[in-house]
Amino acid sequence: MRGQLAPYVFLSPTLVLVTLFFFIPLIMVFILSFTSLDMTNFGILEWWRPVNWNLDNYVKIFTNRFFSRILGNTIMYVALTLALFNVGMALVIALITTHIKRRTGFAFRVLWFLPRITPVVVYTMMWRALAGPAPMGVLNKYFLGPLGIGGGEYLLNTHPWVFIFLVNGFIGASFGMILFSSAIEAIPKDYTTASKVDGATTWQTIRYVELPMIKWPLLFVTTYQTLSLLTSFEQIMLLTDGGPGLYQTEVWALTAYHRALTSYFGNTQWGYGAAWSVVLVIIGIVMAVIYLRVFKFGELVEEPKIDQL
Amino acid sequence: MKRLFLLMLIGCFVVAGGLLTLAQDTETITLTVRCRAKPPMEDWRGNNFILAAEELNADLEAAGDPRRVEVVINQDNIDWGDYVTEFVLSYGAGEEPDIWLTGHEYIGVQAEAGRIIPLDELMKEFPGLNNVIDSLWDSTMYKGEIWGVPQDAEARPLYFNKALLKELGWSANKIAALPGKIEWGEFTLYDMLAVAKEAVDKGVVADGNGFWTRPKNGPDFTAFYYAFGGDTIDAATGKLVFDEAAGLKYYQFFYDAAQAYGSMGCLGLGWGDAWHPGVSGSKVLFWIGGTWQWAEWAEAYLKDLGGEDYMWETFGFALIPAAEQGGQPNSLTHPLAFLISSQCEHPDLALALIDKVTDYGPNTRHAIASTHLGILKGQTEYKFYKVSRLLSEALYMLAYTTFLPNNPYWGSYSSLVYEALAATVGGDFTPHEAVDFVVDGLKRELGDNVIIR
Numbered sequence: 001m002r003g004q005l006a007p008y009v010f011l012s013p014t015l016v017l018v019t020l021f022f023f024i025p026l027i028m029v030f031i032l033s034f035t036s037l038d039m040t041n042f043g044i045l046e047w048w049r050p051v052n053w054n055l056d057n058y059v060k061i062f063t064n065r066f067f068s069r070i071l072g073n074t075i076m077y078v079a080l081t082l083a084l085f086n087v088g089m090a091l092v093i094a095l096i097t098t099h100i101k102r103r104t105g106f107a108f109r110v111l112w113f114l115p116r117i118t119p120v121v122v123y124t125m126m127w128r129a130l131a132g133p134a135p136m137g138v139l140n141k142y143f144l145g146p147l148g149i150g151g152g153e154y155l156l157n158t159h160p161w162v163f164i165f166l167v168n169g170f171i172g173a174s175f176g177m178i179l180f181s182s183a184i185e186a187i188p189k190d191y192t193t194a195s196k197v198d199g200a201t202t203w204q205t206i207r208y209v210e211l212p213m214i215k216w217p218l219l220f221v222t223t224y225q226t227l228s229l230l231t232s233f234e235q236i237m238l239l240t241d242g243g244p245g246l247y248q249t250e251v252w253a254l255t256a257y258h259r260a261l262t263s264y265f266g267n268t269q270w271g272y273g274a275a276w277s278v279v280l281v282i283i284g285i286v287m288a289v290i291y292l293r294v295f296k297f298g299e300l301v302e303e304p305k306i307d308q309l
Numbered sequence: 310m311k312r313l314f315l316l317m318l319i320g321c322f323v324v325a326g327g328l329l330t331l332a333q334d335t336e337t338i339t340l341t342v343r344c345r346a347k348p349p350m351e352d353w354r355g356n357n358f359i360l361a362a363e364e365l366n367a368d369l370e371a372a373g374d375p376r377r378v379e380v381v382i383n384q385d386n387i388d389w390g391d392y393v394t395e396f397v398l399s400y401g402a403g404e405e406p407d408i409w410l411t412g413h414e415y416i417g418v419q420a421e422a423g424r425i426i427p428l429d430e431l432m433k434e435f436p437g438l439n440n441v442i443d444s445l446w447d448s449t450m451y452k453g454e455i456w457g458v459p460q461d462a463e464a465r466p467l468y469f470n471k472a473l474l475k476e477l478g479w480s481a482n483k484i485a486a487l488p489g490k491i492e493w494g495e496f497t498l499y500d501m502l503a504v505a506k507e508a509v510d511k512g513v514v515a516d517g518n519g520f521w522t523r524p525k526n527g528p529d530f531t532a533f534y535y536a537f538g539g540d541t542i543d544a545a546t547g548k549l550v551f552d553e554a555a556g557l558k559y560y561q562f563f564y565d566a567a568q569a570y571g572s573m574g575c576l577g578l579g580w581g582d583a584w585h586p587g588v589s590g591s592k593v594l595f596w597i598g599g600t601w602q603w604a605e606w607a608e609a610y611l612k613d614l615g616g617e618d619y620m621w622e623t624f625g626f627a628l629i630p631a632a633e634q635g636g637q638p639n640s641l642t643h644p645l646a647f648l649i650s651s652q653c654e655h656p657d658l659a660l661a662l663i664d665k666v667t668d669y670g671p672n673t674r675h676a677i678a679s680t681h682l683g684i685l686k687g688q689t690e691y692k693f694y695k696v697s698r699l700l701s702e703a704l705y706m707l708a709y710t711t712f713l714p715n716n717p718y719w720g721s722y723s724s725l726v727y728e729a730l731a732a733t734v735g736g737d738f739t740p741h742e743a744v745d746f747v748v749d750g751l752k753r754e755l756g757d758n759v760i761i762r
Contacts, residue, residue, distance in 0.1 A: 040418050040717045042397055060753070065746060132582050154583050244577025246731040264526040264727075266393025266415060267720025 026281070033057055033275035039268050047271070057275035066247045074252040077164065077236075078229045085169025086225040087218070090176025095206060097177075098184045109177060116174045124238040127167050131155040157244040164249055167235050176221040183214040219295040226291070227284050233257055252280050337377045338655055340662065343406035344384040345392050345645075350604045353675035354410060354460065354645075355384040361665035365658070378658055400424050400650065407653040408663065413448040413646045414528075416456045418717040425648045426656060427454040434657070435664040440685045448644045451715045452547070457646030458663050461672070461681035463600045464640045464706035465529050466626035467491070467501070473594050476513045477504070488627035492705075494635045498536065498562060501595055501630055502570040508594045509571030517574020520566060521588065521596040524578040526727035528713050529597050532641035534559045534726070535711050536632045540762075541722075542714035549714060549722050549759045551751055553744055556726075558632065560733045560740035567734040576734055585610055591623065600703050604680040621698070628709050640706040643713060644684070669694075676700060682707065718758050725750040 034053035037045055046052060061067065082088075093112060097105030115123050133154055134140040140155065156163055187210060195205045211218075233254035236242065242250035242258065250258075260273020291297070344354040362380045369376055383406065387395075393415055399405040405424070419425045432438055432455065441459055449457040471484050490496040505519025523529050531541065539555030542548070567573040575596075578584045588596045589610040607616040628638035647663045649656050666672070669685060673694045676683045680699050688694050689704060713719065728750075729743035738746060751759045 039393065039397055039720065040421065043401055043422055043424075128579075128582060133586065136582075154578065156579075157577060157583070240577070245735040246728065246737060248577075248735075261390075261394065262388070263390045263720055263724060264388075265720035265723050266390050266397075266418075267718075267724060268390065268394055269721075 029274045030278055032271050033278045035271040036269075037271040039266055042270075057272045058279075060272065061275055061279060066250075069247050070250050070252055070255050073247070073250060074230070076161075077168075077251050078226060081165055081168050081172060081229055082222065082225055084165065086172035086176055086229070087222055089169065089173040090221065091180055091218075093173060093177045094180030094184055095210070098181050099202065105181070109174075109181060112170075112177060113174045115171045120171075120234055121238060123171070124167060124235050127163060128156065128239065131163055156240060160240045160244060160249045163239055164236055167239060168229070168232070171235075172225060172229070175225065179217045179221055180214060183217040184210055187213050216300050219291070219297065219300075223288060223291040223295075226287055230280060230284055230287070252276065252283075256280060335375050335377050337379050338658060339379045339381055340408065340653075340655065340659055341381045341383065341406040342408045342410075342662075343396070344382070344410040345386065345389070346384040347386045347605065347679075350601070350608060350679040351675070352384070353671070353678055355382040357666040357671040357675065358382055358408075358662055360671065361662045364665050365661050368661070376655070376658065378662065380662065397422075397424070400652065403652060405650050405652065407650055407655075407659050409648045409650065410460055410645055411457075411648060412528075412713075413457060413459070413644050414713040414715055414719050416449060416451050416646070416648065417715040417719065419648065420451045420454075420456050421717045424651055425456055426651045426653075427456055428458065428649065428660065429455050431656060431660050432458075435660060437664050438667060440669075440687075441667065442684055442686055445644055445684055448642075448712050448715070449646045457648045458660075458667055459684045460645045460647055460667075461675060461679070462642045462644045462684055462707070462710075463681050464642060464703050464710065465532060465597060465599050465629070466640060466703065466706060467595060467629050468588070468598050468624055468626050469595050470591055470593065470623060471625050472591055472623050473508060473513050474504075477508055477511065477594075484625065487625065491627040491630045491638050492709075494631040494633075494638060496630055497634055497636070498533075498630045498632055499565075502562075502566055502572060505566075505572050505594055506570040514571075514592060514594050515574075516571050517567075518572075518587070518593045519570055519595065520572035521575035521584075521593050522573070523597065524575050524580065524584045526723060528641055528643045529599075530727060530730060531713055531723075532597075532629050532639055532711060533562065535639055535641075536629060536636075537562065538632070541719075542716065543760050546760070547716070548757075549716050549718055549751075549755065550762060551722070551726075551747060551759060552762045553748065554762075556744045556747060557740055560729065560738075560743040562632075563730055564733045564738075564740050564743075568736060573734045576731055597629065600680050600682065600699060602680075603699050604678065617699075626703065628706055638709055640710050641712070642682070642707065642710045718755050721754050722751065722759065725754070 031053070032047060034055065034057070035045065035047040036052075036056065037047045064070075093109070097108050099105075129136065130138050131154075132140070134145060137155065144155075191209050191213070192205055195209050200208070231253050233251060236249055236251060236254055237257065240249045242248070242254050256273050256276035258273075259269050259276055261268055263269075342355055342358050344351075346352055346354040358380045359382070362378050366377050369378070389412065393411070396405055396409055396411070396419075409425075416425070420427070438458060445459040445462060446455060449455055449459060469484075469487065474484050475481075487496065501520060505514075508514045509516050509519050534541070534555060537555045537558035539552045539559060540550045543550050563573060572595075575584060575587070575593075578587070585602075585606065587593050588598065589606040603617075603620065607620055611619055628640050631638045647666075649659045649663075653659050667685070669688060669691050670693075672683060672685060673688065673691055675681065676688075676694060677697050677700070680697065682700060682704065683689065683691075683694055685691075689701065695701065716722075725747050729738060729746045732738040732746070733740060733743045748761055751761065
């Protein structure tokens, strides 16, 4: 009896935390998404009673005139940040830093890691300052100005997406960089040595030996970062707040935040915002399932085909 | 020895008993005051309560009232939306401030939800409040009752850059005459756009910088809708109104401004890093701002160039021009008001404090420091109010002022109207599409709570 209980005792702190801070809020957000709870009826509307539940918020989302723009922005933001930085650049950095002197590679990775350990507000504000008008903005003053290529005074207004990709990418790449470089370093040296003996070039070694052997970290980073990017909005909020034009850089998660929690005249619509987040949760689950199917995640967790040593 | 000990013991009891009685005689009541204030210009909004509490305690003592007041002030410069959310959520948790300073347009929604109290009855015991200018009480009325005490007011003028007009070839006399021409309806909104376009064409300002509004949603836009004959509230029913014909002219104006007159390159800019540096840095010819921003520019942006002296030489201000020749110019005031929470246990003391700060001395301190207009009758004659040139010169605008409506659904209404405006300026909507978008949205979101005319 004692032995049977022990695992549950050890699991209980996690169970309590996950229940309190994930499942209960998830259920509440799900219920809220069917209500019209907002600033005008908070404390009046009995949102927990099924009689007050309906699908109006979902109808509003899918008939929104700017729905396609927000969806398009989200797809572009997730796909390009993922391809160019979170997986693409992370892989390039990992490959380069594992093919040069170990200590130099390590030092470079530490430097690249600095934005991740900088508080996100400080980090983003530094980018805002960089992109600001001359004489404050470093990019305008020292690079674009002397080169005579202009770029306008408010770079965040003229090229908002460039900055959104850069700001997210520099942080995002560090996550994959660490995982990929440790995976590459874990590949037994015999394989790479054997390929070199067989006359393989560096590119051939990478393409035919190293990349296939870090397939699982690649799958994990792609899946994890897709879901992470889908729900991330803090850098965009701090950089452009979805602007400068109407919904120009607004992504799905930022819309949910704006609808639920911000408004100049305080008409925050908690129910409507919750509906936007529920759709996002569903998109996230569908994406996760697709990834796991496509990348055959089942194989990763299969029993080894050889006897255990 | 034994007797001495006994005497000491009795002495201790007497002193302790005395202290206990004294403590029981007075009861200290903590009242919290929440203000949105931009430091340092607007600090008097909250700080006046420190002096008011001292005065009130003296009054209480003289009147034999055992209560004493201690105030806790919480003021900062967070966004309006967050500020309102904070009040609503803290009210739900029973931790809201007793006195809440906020824009008058929030009264409708808070009154409807029962989070604030009507003040008519309580105010009868504070005749000093009768000094508040009568028309300002209209802004704090909802369903026939008064729910807040006005704290300040302002004008939202059309600012113009004199130096840039000179570059454009305007004489000093012509520049000086501009506010008068606007007041008499001889210089219209489209005349302004024409000058803005000329400035862009001649390279005096960059494309997009001929005329600017604020960069995000806010009260100012409503003044333009009023200028084109729009109405926001139905006097008979108290319901919100959207006038399609006025709305069409309103969106046409902003569409033209952005697409044809080199203006409106302001939407989406950050306040601190682009908008204020733009207007105060002589990069914009015409712009809509508030009188309170005058103090902000002098203090935060132009101190090195000479502050107010530089500004009087470089900037001028006038009413928002009429839409048509001979029409009526306007301005919009957005009074802030002190509201009292319905969960406040001592509303009489809260109002007594508000009464103390609604006096010539405290209110003038705030008005001068923040360049807000006074709210009291005869305040312009008050010795210390008269020292501000801006407040004296902008005062005539109150005769042309308009208000936002007090209605619980104003937030949703305003968001939709602004969204269409941003789409029009960005070229996503034609003026007709903007009106259709607003009408559809209002009908869907507000149903019977809005009248479409």
